[in-house]
Amino acid sequence: MKVGGILRRFLLPRFLITAYGAMRYGCFISPRAEVELSRNLTIGGGSVISSFTKVKTTGGPLRIGRDVSISTNCFLSTGGGGVEIGDKSMIGPNAAVIGSAYSYLELTTPIADQALISKGIRIEPNVWIGAGCSILDGATIGTGSIITANTVVSGVVPPNSIVSGNPGKVIFERR
Amino acid sequence: MKGTSINDRLIAVMGEILDVDLSGIGAETPRDQIVGWDSLNHLQMVMAVEREFGVRFSMERIPELDSIAAVRAAIEDQL
Numbered sequence: 307m308k309v310g311g312i313l314r315r316f317l318l319p320r321f322l323i324t325a326y327g328a329m330r331y332g333c334f335i336s337p338r339a340e341v342e343l344s345r346n347l348t349i350g351g352g353s354v355i356s357s358f359t360k361v362k363t364t365g366g367p368l369r370i371g372r373d374v375s376i377s378t379n380c381f382l383s384t385g386g387g388g389v390e391i392g393d394k395s396m397i398g399p400n401a402a403v404i405g406s407a408y409s410y411l412e413l414t415t416p417i418a419d420q421a422l423i424s425k426g427i428r429i430e431p432n433v434w435i436g437a438g439c440s441i442l443d444g445a446t447i448g449t450g451s452i453i454t455a456n457t458v459v460s461g462v463v464p465p466n467s468i469v470s471g472n473p474g475k476v477i478f479e480r481r
Numbered sequence: 482m483k484g485t486s487i488n489d490r491l492i493a494v495m496g497e498i499l500d501v502d503l504s505g506i507g508a509e510t511p512r513d514q515i516v517g518w519d520s521l522n523h524l525q526m527v528m529a530v531e532r533e534f535g536v537r538f539s540m541e542r543i544p545e546l547d548s549i550a551a552v553r554a555a556i557e558d559q560l
Binding site for chain 2: 470477
């Protein structure tokens with residue numbers, strides 16, 4: 307991490323990040339959230355990042371749309387493929403959105419020493435992600451979809467689907 | 482005869498989704514008294530019934546499917 311990043315992360319008082327978010331983006335970042343400010347981060351007006359949520363943006367672009375709600379104790383991290391969260395989407399408490407994964411092609415090399423890969427995550431507008439969900443690299447969630455609590459998504463979810471389980475499966479099509 | 486056939490197929494489909502033997506349960510038994518018939522299984526059951534019988538229920542009708550008899554009536558309305 308660069309010196310500027312270290313200073314921002316450890317020395318910048320949280321209330322200043324809250325004030326910066328309000329002035330720069332018109333959003334609310336809780337003083338108890340940990341959001342890495344960087345050029346990779348874009349937040350739309352009216353969005354909320356609640357307390358104890360950690361947002362890592364050093365790996366790649368994170369675009370959060372307008373009026374997005376990210377509840378408490380979530381974890382968001384980006385990779386080179388980026389993470390996009392559409393307007394008016396909601397993410398429930400304790401959810402994880404992880405935009406990268408380790409390659410595991412080499413059996414004799416420790417996984418931690420292998421490359422990080424990132425296809426990116428796209429959450430389209432008007433998506434509701436329930437508490438405790440894991441949205442993994444490569445996921446695309448169509449607009450109007452609902453991901454039920456504790457579901458794991460790593461593939462493509464068609465628009466207006468209700469998805470449940472691990473691995474997440476479409477259990478219903480909204481109409 | 483047609484009604485019996487629908488009933489048997491319906492009980493088989495619903496029983497598979499809810500993981501319950503519905504053959505001994507009355508058709509009018511309310512949904513909340515049938516083990517496993519929660520909100521998520523309800524949606525799965527609706528999709529399975531739609532596939533089995535080639536019907537499609539409206540969003541307004543789906544919450545009203547609160548017993549085996551109600552589901553059967555909704556199917557018969559569309560056949």
